[in-house]
Amino acid sequence: MVILFSVKISEKHQEALLNKYPHEDFIFKDGMTEAEKYLEQASVFVTYGDDLDDNKLRRATNLKWIMVLSAGVDQLPFKQIEDRGILVTNSKGIHKTQMAEYTLSMMLQMYRQEKLLMENEKAASWDKRVRMKEISGQTIMVLGTGAIGQEVARLAKAFRMKTIGISRSGRVVDYFDEVLTIEQINSKLPETDFIVSILPSTKETRYLLTEEHFNLMKNSAIFINIGRGDVVKSETILKAIRDEEIAYAVLDVFEQEPLPEDHPFWKETNITVTPHISGQSPNYISRALAIFQDNLDNFQQGKSTYINKVNPSRGY
Known part of the structure; x- marks a missing residue:
């Protein structure tokens, strides 16, 4: 399973994920410009939610799950997501x-x-x-x-x-x-x-x-x-x-x-x-990745229960 990150995370966090999930294929990139060419391979896409439009999503033909490392998901192309039955989860609660x-x-x-x-x-x-x-x-x-x-x-x-x-x-x-x-x-x-x-x-x-x-x-x-x-x-x-x-x-x-x-x-x-920074914290990524890992465990096991599952028809 290919797990693609357009969110830049530290080497420390990368190593922790690689060690915990040695059988998964992680691709860590800094932004969509670097991540875009790997969309076709990705089963899981980890994003801040503001870099995935309809055209890019169409190229992600193998995508099954979008993990948003923020609470806001309003910029996601929900019509296509709903039509394709793609799972969406976010990081609500860490702020x-x-x-x-x-x-x-x-x-x-x-x-x-x-x-x-x-x-x-x-x-x-x-x-x-x-x-x-x-x-x-x-x-x-x-x-x-x-x-x-x-x-x-x-x-x-x-x-x-x-x-x-x-x-x-x-x-x-x-x-x-x-x-x-x-x-x-x-x-x-x-x-x-x-x-x-x-x-x-x-x-x-x-x-x-x-x-x-x-x-x-x-x-x-x-x-x-x-x-x-x-x-x-x-x-x-x-x-x-x-x-x-x-x-x-x-x-x-x-x-x-x-x-x-x-x-x-x-x-x-x-x-x-203030420039949309009320949610900033040195603990932000650690908290978001903890939710991601809990959901990844469930995703690997084919479970249907996820933390912060987003309803595409409502947009939250």
Whole structure:
């Protein structure tokens, strides 16, 4: 069985896989440019999910399984995948620690005025008039109550925050004081201090948030998006900031990535832009490969149960 990687992994990880699976034929490449000529041979393709289009997939005539070493799978050619019955799994769940830490750090940054403090430090300005707030006791709404959302809520509970979850089902989940369906979101927006989106990009979530939702938010609310950029239009966020419908936005994901240099987000004082890095961690690849190995064991044995099996018709 040929297992092709377009994801660059260290020699240490390569050697570990070769030692554990001596009878499999691994091909390790750095990116699709190097991996493309081996697609016809591959039974398993390990990717970040953004380098496989319909044309390339058609050439992978022996492909049985796509392992995505990230949570996002929205760029995969799902129609062909479904038609051919190709298994897709992802690395959902390995991002919870770092993405929850990112979220809480940004919340604290806003309320404790860290940007202003650093500017004052650079200017040697001893300004004791800086007004700070406490996140303790505030209300946070998390759109998406999976592993990341639950970890955000768990950390928020350490600050005695009220936690509201929003999900498709509205099912009760640990660390949330209440969980509502997406259809019920409007009823809670006026009382929420932090709105955190961790939603994937699907037919159901694209441009889910509209001007109406931002109109309902507190003028002091902070919107944080670490899910996918197409949950809300860029112009909707800009309008909400410029019209002071919300106080601040922290954006790690965007409709277009990389964010163009001339995009107005860069110059907005009340928007923090980060380059889709909230999921970065020195433990990322190790955690992703652990899921891959568990699934590879099952794949070798012809089992039908897999960690993080993706439904091609839903796209997640």
